Amino acid sequence: MFPEQRKGHIVWVNDIKAARNLEKYGNVHFVSRRLHYAVIYLDVEREEETLRNIQRLPYVKKIERSLRSEIKTEYTKESEDKTRFYSM
Structure with a gap:
Protein backbone atom coordinates (compact mmCIF):
# COMPACT_ATOMS: atom_id res chain seq x y z
CA MET A 1 0.00 0.00 0.00
CA PHE A 2 0.93 3.66 -0.05
CA PRO A 3 2.84 5.22 2.83
CA GLU A 4 0.62 7.31 5.06
CA GLN A 5 1.20 10.91 4.02
CA ARG A 6 -2.12 12.49 4.97
CA LYS A 7 -4.58 12.13 7.83
CA GLY A 8 -8.26 12.94 7.71
CA HIS A 9 -10.03 15.19 10.18
CA ILE A 10 -13.65 16.23 10.59
CA VAL A 11 -13.98 19.93 11.34
CA TRP A 12 -17.33 21.01 12.80
CA VAL A 13 -18.11 24.62 11.84
CA ASN A 14 -20.69 27.29 12.60
CA ASP A 15 -20.64 28.88 9.16
CA ILE A 16 -20.42 26.94 5.89
CA LYS A 17 -19.28 29.93 3.84
CA ALA A 18 -16.39 30.48 6.20
CA ALA A 19 -15.48 26.78 5.94
CA ARG A 20 -14.21 27.46 2.41
CA ASN A 21 -11.20 29.11 4.05
CA VAL A 28 -10.95 19.85 1.74
CA HIS A 29 -12.60 16.65 0.58
CA PHE A 30 -16.26 17.24 1.52
CA VAL A 31 -18.42 19.93 3.10
CA SER A 32 -21.83 19.05 4.53
CA ARG A 33 -24.22 21.98 4.34
CA ARG A 34 -26.91 20.29 6.40
CA LEU A 35 -24.76 18.99 9.28
CA HIS A 36 -22.16 21.82 9.20
CA TYR A 37 -18.92 19.87 8.99
CA ALA A 38 -16.01 19.55 6.59
CA VAL A 39 -13.68 16.63 5.93
CA ILE A 40 -10.13 17.85 5.50
CA TYR A 41 -6.90 15.96 4.84
CA LEU A 42 -3.70 17.32 6.39
CA ASP A 43 -0.02 16.51 5.89
CA VAL A 44 1.32 14.28 8.67
CA GLU A 45 4.50 16.31 9.13
CA ARG A 46 2.65 19.55 9.89
CA GLU A 47 -0.50 18.05 11.42
CA GLU A 48 -0.20 19.32 15.01
CA GLU A 49 0.71 22.86 14.01
CA THR A 50 -2.09 23.03 11.45
CA LEU A 51 -4.68 21.69 13.91
CA ARG A 52 -3.73 24.38 16.43
CA ASN A 53 -4.19 27.05 13.77
CA ILE A 54 -7.54 25.64 12.66
CA GLN A 55 -8.80 25.42 16.26
CA ARG A 56 -8.12 29.15 16.72
CA LEU A 57 -10.50 30.09 13.91
CA PRO A 58 -13.70 31.73 15.22
CA TYR A 59 -16.09 29.58 13.18
CA VAL A 60 -14.66 26.18 14.26
CA LYS A 61 -16.58 24.31 16.99
CA LYS A 62 -14.44 21.19 17.33
CA ILE A 63 -12.10 18.91 15.40
CA GLU A 64 -12.27 15.11 15.37
CA ARG A 65 -9.75 12.67 13.93
CA SER A 66 -11.12 10.47 11.15
CA LEU A 67 -10.93 6.75 11.92
CA ARG A 68 -11.17 5.67 8.29
CA SER A 69 -7.51 4.61 8.14
CA GLU A 70 -8.10 2.23 11.07
CA ILE A 71 -11.06 0.40 9.52
CA LYS A 72 -10.25 -3.06 8.22
CA THR A 73 -10.72 -3.17 4.45
CA GLU A 74 -9.49 -6.70 3.75
CA TYR A 75 -12.33 -9.17 4.00
CA THR A 76 -12.22 -12.93 4.32
CA LYS A 77 -14.90 -15.45 3.52
CA GLU A 78 -15.25 -17.48 6.70
CA SER A 79 -18.67 -19.00 6.05
CA GLU A 80 -19.73 -21.17 3.16
CA ASP A 81 -21.67 -19.79 0.24
CA LYS A 82 -25.41 -20.30 0.86
CA THR A 83 -26.64 -18.81 -2.40
CA ARG A 84 -26.65 -22.18 -4.14
CA PHE A 85 -29.47 -23.35 -1.84
CA TYR A 86 -31.72 -20.48 -2.86
CA SER A 87 -31.41 -20.82 -6.63
CA MET A 88 -34.35 -22.03 -8.66
Whole structure:
Protein backbone atom coordinates (compact mmCIF):
# COMPACT_ATOMS: atom_id res chain seq x y z
CA MET A 1 0.00 0.00 0.00
CA PHE A 2 0.93 3.66 -0.05
CA PRO A 3 2.84 5.22 2.83
CA GLU A 4 0.62 7.31 5.06
CA GLN A 5 1.20 10.91 4.02
CA ARG A 6 -2.12 12.49 4.97
CA LYS A 7 -4.58 12.13 7.83
CA GLY A 8 -8.26 12.94 7.71
CA HIS A 9 -10.03 15.19 10.18
CA ILE A 10 -13.65 16.23 10.59
CA VAL A 11 -13.98 19.93 11.34
CA TRP A 12 -17.33 21.01 12.80
CA VAL A 13 -18.11 24.62 11.84
CA ASN A 14 -20.69 27.29 12.60
CA ASP A 15 -20.64 28.88 9.16
CA ILE A 16 -20.42 26.94 5.89
CA LYS A 17 -19.28 29.93 3.84
CA ALA A 18 -16.39 30.48 6.20
CA ALA A 19 -15.48 26.78 5.94
CA ARG A 20 -14.21 27.46 2.41
CA ASN A 21 -11.20 29.11 4.05
CA LEU A 22 -10.06 25.69 5.30
CA GLU A 23 -8.54 25.09 1.86
CA LYS A 24 -5.56 27.15 3.03
CA TYR A 25 -4.72 24.49 5.63
CA GLY A 26 -5.22 21.26 3.71
CA ASN A 27 -7.21 19.38 1.11
CA VAL A 28 -10.95 19.85 1.74
CA HIS A 29 -12.60 16.65 0.58
CA PHE A 30 -16.26 17.24 1.52
CA VAL A 31 -18.42 19.93 3.10
CA SER A 32 -21.83 19.05 4.53
CA ARG A 33 -24.22 21.98 4.34
CA ARG A 34 -26.91 20.29 6.40
CA LEU A 35 -24.76 18.99 9.28
CA HIS A 36 -22.16 21.82 9.20
CA TYR A 37 -18.92 19.87 8.99
CA ALA A 38 -16.01 19.55 6.59
CA VAL A 39 -13.68 16.63 5.93
CA ILE A 40 -10.13 17.85 5.50
CA TYR A 41 -6.90 15.96 4.84
CA LEU A 42 -3.70 17.32 6.39
CA ASP A 43 -0.02 16.51 5.89
CA VAL A 44 1.32 14.28 8.67
CA GLU A 45 4.50 16.31 9.13
CA ARG A 46 2.65 19.55 9.89
CA GLU A 47 -0.50 18.05 11.42
CA GLU A 48 -0.20 19.32 15.01
CA GLU A 49 0.71 22.86 14.01
CA THR A 50 -2.09 23.03 11.45
CA LEU A 51 -4.68 21.69 13.91
CA ARG A 52 -3.73 24.38 16.43
CA ASN A 53 -4.19 27.05 13.77
CA ILE A 54 -7.54 25.64 12.66
CA GLN A 55 -8.80 25.42 16.26
CA ARG A 56 -8.12 29.15 16.72
CA LEU A 57 -10.50 30.09 13.91
CA PRO A 58 -13.70 31.73 15.22
CA TYR A 59 -16.09 29.58 13.18
CA VAL A 60 -14.66 26.18 14.26
CA LYS A 61 -16.58 24.31 16.99
CA LYS A 62 -14.44 21.19 17.33
CA ILE A 63 -12.10 18.91 15.40
CA GLU A 64 -12.27 15.11 15.37
CA ARG A 65 -9.75 12.67 13.93
CA SER A 66 -11.12 10.47 11.15
CA LEU A 67 -10.93 6.75 11.92
CA ARG A 68 -11.17 5.67 8.29
CA SER A 69 -7.51 4.61 8.14
CA GLU A 70 -8.10 2.23 11.07
CA ILE A 71 -11.06 0.40 9.52
CA LYS A 72 -10.25 -3.06 8.22
CA THR A 73 -10.72 -3.17 4.45
CA GLU A 74 -9.49 -6.70 3.75
CA TYR A 75 -12.33 -9.17 4.00
CA THR A 76 -12.22 -12.93 4.32
CA LYS A 77 -14.90 -15.45 3.52
CA GLU A 78 -15.25 -17.48 6.70
CA SER A 79 -18.67 -19.00 6.05
CA GLU A 80 -19.73 -21.17 3.16
CA ASP A 81 -21.67 -19.79 0.24
CA LYS A 82 -25.41 -20.30 0.86
CA THR A 83 -26.64 -18.81 -2.40
CA ARG A 84 -26.65 -22.18 -4.14
CA PHE A 85 -29.47 -23.35 -1.84
CA TYR A 86 -31.72 -20.48 -2.86
CA SER A 87 -31.41 -20.82 -6.63
CA MET A 88 -34.35 -22.03 -8.66
